[in-house]
Amino acid sequence: MKNLIDILDLTVEEIDQMITVANDIIDHPENYREACKYKTLATLFFEPSTRTRLSFEAAMLELGGRVIGFSEASSSSAAKGESVADTIAVVSGYADIIAMRHPKEGAPIVALSKATVPIINAGDGGHNHPTQTLTDLITIKREKGHFDNLTVGLCGDLKFGRTVHSLIAAMSRYAGIKFVLISPEELKVPSYVKNAYIKAKGIPYEQTTALENVIDKLDVLYMTRVQRERFFNEEDYLRLKDCYVLTPEKMAMAKKDLIVLHPLPRVNEISVAVDSDPRACYFRQARYGKFIRMALIMKLLEEANK
Ligand code: CP
Numbered sequence: 001m002k003n004l005i006d007i008l009d010l011t012v013e014e015i016d017q018m019i020t021v022a023n024d025i026i027d028h029p030e031n032y033r034e035a036c037k038y039k040t041l042a043t044l045f046f047e048p049s050t051r052t053r054l055s056f057e058a059a060m061l062e063l064g065g066r067v068i069g070f071s072e073a074s075s076s077s078a079a080k081g082e083s084v085a086d087t088i089a090v091v092s093g094y095a096d097i098i099a100m101r102h103p104k105e106g107a108p109i110v111a112l113s114k115a116t117v118p119i120i121n122a123g124d125g126g127h128n129h130p131t132q133t134l135t136d137l138i139t140i141k142r143e144k145g146h147f148d149n150l151t152v153g154l155c156g157d158l159k160f161g162r163t164v165h166s167l168i169a170a171m172s173r174y175a176g177i178k179f180v181l182i183s184p185e186e187l188k189v190p191s192y193v194k195n196a197y198i199k200a201k202g203i204p205y206e207q208t209t210a211l212e213n214v215i216d217k218l219d220v221l222y223m224t225r226v227q228r229e230r231f232f233n234e235e236d237y238l239r240l241k242d243c244y245v246l247t248p249e250k251m252a253m254a255k256k257d258l259i260v261l262h263p264l265p266r267v268n269e270i271s272v273a274v275d276s277d278p279r280a281c282y283f284r285q286a287r288y289g290k291f292i293r294m295a296l297i298m299k300l301l302e303e304a305n306k
Contacts, residue, residue, distance in 0.1 A: 001117075002300055007130040025291045041095060044099070045072065047102060049071070052129075053099075105126060106125075124164055125160070126162050138291070150178075155223050161208075164224060168189070216254060246274055259278055259281045260281050
C-alpha cells in the first residue's frame with residue numbers, strides 16, 4: 001500500500017504523472033465526477049488549517065466521494081488522551097484513505113504502524129508538508145513550464161517552515177537548480193535538510209539575510225511566514241516576525257518573469273499591494289492545491305485496490 005509521508009515517497013515520474021492528471025481535471029472536471037464514488041476520506045486535523053483541510057475535502061467531494069473527520073484535536077478523543085496509533089486503528093475502519101495533520105514531527109510514521117488504509121501527511125510539526133509541495137510543484141510547472149535550471153529563493157522562516165524543507169527535497173531532484181536561502185541567522189534551514197538535499201548533491205546555494213541583495217537573480221521566490229506556533233518564546237517571535245516584507249518596491253528590482261509563491265497563510269510578509277502584480281501566484285497556487293490533491297487521492301486509492 002502506498003502512502004505519502006515524505007515528498008520523496010513519490011518519484012519524479014509519479015509527480016509528473018499526477019501533474020498531468022491534475023491539469024486534465026482542471027480542463028475536464030466532468031470526467032472525474034464519479035472517480036471516487038462510495039469512497040470515504042477522513043481528514044484528521046490535530047492542528048489548525050484552512051487550505052489543506054478544505055482543499056482535501058473539496059477534492060474528495062468533487063471526485064464523488066464522502067468526507068468525515070475533525071478539524072481540531074479538542075473535538076476528538078485525543079482530548080481524552082487517546083493516542084495517534086489508536087485513533088488511526090479505529091478510523092481505518094471508517095474510511096478508505098486518511099489525511100492527517102499533527103503538531104508532532106513524525107506522527108504520520110506512528111500512524112503507519114496501525115493504518116490499514118493509505119495515510120497522507122498533511123503536515124507534521126516543523127518537519128514536512130508533502131501535499132503543499134505537490135501544490136508548489138504544479139504551480140511552478142504551470143507558471144514556468146519546467147523545473148530544470150531555476151534559481152529558487154526561499155525567504156523567511158526556513159527553520160520551522162515545513163513547506164520549505166519538503167520543497168528543497170523535491171527541487172533538489174531536478175537538473176541545474178540553484179538555491180538562495182534568505183533568512184535571519186536564527187531561522188536558517190536546519191543542517192539535516194541542507195546536508196541531505198543541497199550539500200550531498202553538490203547543488204549550488206547561497207545564504208543571505210538580505211532579500212533586496214538577491215531578488216534580481218531569482219526565477220522563483222518562495223515567501224514564508226514566521227511560524228509563531230513553533231517558537232519557544234513570544235519575545236523572539238515579536239523580534240523576528242516582520243524581518244521580511246515583500247513590497248512593490250522590491251518587486252521592481254526582480255525579473256519580469258519571476259514567480260512569487262507562498263504556502264499561505266500570509267501575515268505581513270507580502271504587502272497586499274503585491275497581490276495585483278501578475279507575478280504574484282500565491283492565490284492561484286492555493287487553487288491548484290485542490291486539483292493536485294484530487295490526483296493524489298485517486299492515485300493512492302488505485303494503488304490500495306491493486
Ligand atoms: N499551506 C497550508 O498548509 O495552509 P493551511 O495551514 O491553511 O492548511
